[in-house]
Amino acid sequence: MSSVAGEVARFCGDVLAHAPRPDHDTVYDDRHPLWQKFAAAGLANWWVPERFGGAGASTVDGVRIAAEIAYHDPGFAFTSFLPVLASRMLELYGGPGLAQEHLRGLVSSGGFCAALGSEAVAGSELTNTATTFRRTGDVLVLNGEKAFSTNLAFARFCLVLARADDDPREFAMILVPAGAEGFEAGPRWRMSGLLGTGTHPATFTDCVVPAANELAGSGIRILEVGLNASRIMMAAMAVGMIRRLRDLHMAYAADKRLGGRPLTRNAIFAARLGQLEMELETVKSQCHRAALDYDELHRAPDAGAAFLAGGVLKSAVVAKMHAGQTGWRIASTASESFGGLGYTEQHDVQWLLRSMRHISIVEGGDDVLRDLIYGRYVKRPSRRG
Ligand SMILES: Cc1cc2nc3c(=O)[nH]c(=O)nc-3n(C[C@H](O)[C@H](O)[C@H](O)COP(=O)(O)OP(=O)(O)OC[C@H]3O[C@@H](n4cnc5c(N)ncnc54)[C@H](O)[C@@H]3O)c2cc1C
Structure with a gap:
């Protein structure tokens, strides 16, 4: 077992096992005391490679970690591993400067990132994605609505799937930092399970980000x-x-x-x-x-x-x-x-x-x-x- 997996097992035994069960009002965001303990122990985003300042735990260890946390609290487990979706896309396909800046920030803050693929009308047919981006000089302009994104309201950045406004066959994955003008997270969905998780819709209205925030590839x-x-x-x-x-x-x-x-x-x-x-x-x-x-x-x-x-x-x-x-x-x-x-x-x-x-x-x-x-x-x- 890696040292991270061992540390998570200790956290689960010493802290999570004694925490009250979450209810519909619980949100495991970066201000929640349980999350603060988890992050202070250096356990947040355990998979981020060492070259970005992370612990670089393998997926084999990640399976042990997710299982251990889910034993005590499925919502805490889902909250803690879902940033792997956005951060891995950034790690593999982001420009070196973009990946260094945002992944290092993620690790040092012990915070969150989020991914936005789902849309109400497109459903799982991603080629029907209606959120668009427009290339204008050295910026990208995003417009559209996304249905679900976990950890979005307190994420440091999110990755958004969008279609080129002038070519329905071209799709991009674009990094939008928290607080970008024209980007707004909607109210948290009340889920039937996974208590403690924060999943939100989002709206992009002429949201402008640098062209370098586009990841390489479809x-x-x-x-x-x-x-x-x-x-x-x-x-x-x-x-x-x-x-x-x-x-x-x-x-x-x-x-x-x-x-x-x-x-x-x-x-x-x-x-x-x-x-x-x-x-x-x-x-x-x-x-x-x-x-x-x-x-x-x-x-x-x-x-x-x-x-x-x-x-x-x-x-x-x-x-x-x-x-x-x-x-x-x-x-x-x-x-x-x-x-x-x-x-x-x-x-x-x-x-x-x-x-x-x-x-x-x-x-x-x-x-x-x-x-x-x-x-x-x-x-x-x-x-x-
Ligand atoms: C707790 C939670 C957290 C989430 N977090 C995120 C997140 O962080 N980021 C994000 O982008 N999304 C997130 N989602 C969205 C989630 O991934 C989607 O809701 C899920 O993939 C189902 O897609 P859909 O809602 O578009 O429904 P659809 O896939 O459109 O399904 C609706 C119906 O159509 C049927 N259907 C669809 N395609 C087919 C097919 N090919 N063949 C036969 N039947 C089909 C389905 O069986 C179903 O009956 C989250 C959702 C929840 C509930």
């Missing part, structure tokens, strides 16, 4: 690459939440008696927990496999080109789909295990159930990803498994 291809890392982390959250569900079962069964015997000696209970453990292992294995694939590409001398050549990483998509489906099935079964108490908001199982649901929805719902796998990995015989 915005849609860059976003596809960016999603590889965050999809693996999202899958890893299921590992933590499934472990927590298992441990809740065992704690409940320690006191519960059925037919005069402890629940732990009931055959149906044993079968349910045996099944859970088996499925947990499959989710863990797939996350590990995806993280190994990812780290190999990230270590390449020209990682940006290596990722672009591969595009959507099959093992990352498989990890997210498998984790989302398996986690949801386990959480749903688990919600029956605690009787009526398990249907109350007091019980952690409801919190975990609603948080688990996002894995099959965010960063591409399963219908979208099935279509993607079919198009990229089934139609072409050379790419079949």
Whole structure:
């Protein structure tokens, strides 16, 4: 285990395990005491490479870290790893000056960055993106509306997917710093799970940024690459939440008696927990496999080109789909295990159930990803498994 993963495990045991469960009003922003402790321990943005001042933890370690945090608090986990989406795009495709300035600032502040792809009308059909940019002299001018962006309201910068106003086939990924004129984050969405996260819509009205803030390459291809890392982390959250569900079962069964015997000696209970453990292992294995694939590409001398050549990483998509489906099935079964108490908001199982649901929805719902796998990995015989 790397020193960062060890430090996160210590933070989770010493701090997160004793923190109150978040509610609908909780926002893990940079002023929240839990986030301040996490950042003060040097744990924020743990994946940023050392050349930008970061800890440079691998994705294999990131899987352990995301799972460990999600065991205690899925919303804190989602908040803490989602900046990997924007920061990795900047690291791989931003000009050297742009990447140094903003990634160093991110690390030294222990703060956040955000990504804006989703739009209400375009949905997952990114080629229908309606937010536009216009090149004028040495600046870019952005206009449009985005639907969802996590950590946006307190991010130091965000990366925005936009279409050229004079060419519907050209897409760019553009860095917009916090406070840029014409950029406004809307009110926080009230989510059913992932309590503590702050996800917002945004509006761009003649928002001007330097031309050098455009990343190199097609915005849609860059976003596809960016999603590889965050999809693996999202899958890893299921590992933590499934472990927590298992441990809740065992704690409940320690006191519960059925037919005069402890629940732990009931055959149906044993079968349910045996099944859970088996499925947990499959989710863990797939996350590990995806993280190994990812780290190999990230270590390449020209990682940006290596990722672009591969595009959507099959093992990352498989990890997210498998984790989302398996986690949801386990959480749903688990919600029956605690009787009526398990249907109350007091019980952690409801919190975990609603948080688990996002894995099959965010960063591409399963219908979208099935279509993607079919198009990229089934139609072409050379790419079949
Ligand atoms: C908590 C949370 C955090 C988020 N954070 C961010 C963020 O930081 N940045 C960001 O950009 N976005 C973010 N999002 C948006 C999220 O990634 C999208 O909502 C998600 O990818 C689904 O896309 P959509 O909402 O456009 O719905 P769509 O993909 O349009 O789906 C709507 C319906 O159309 C169906 N559908 C769509 N495509 C196909 C297809 N090819 N085949 C069959 N059926 C299809 C779907 O199955 C579904 O039934 C966040 C969302 C949530 C809930």
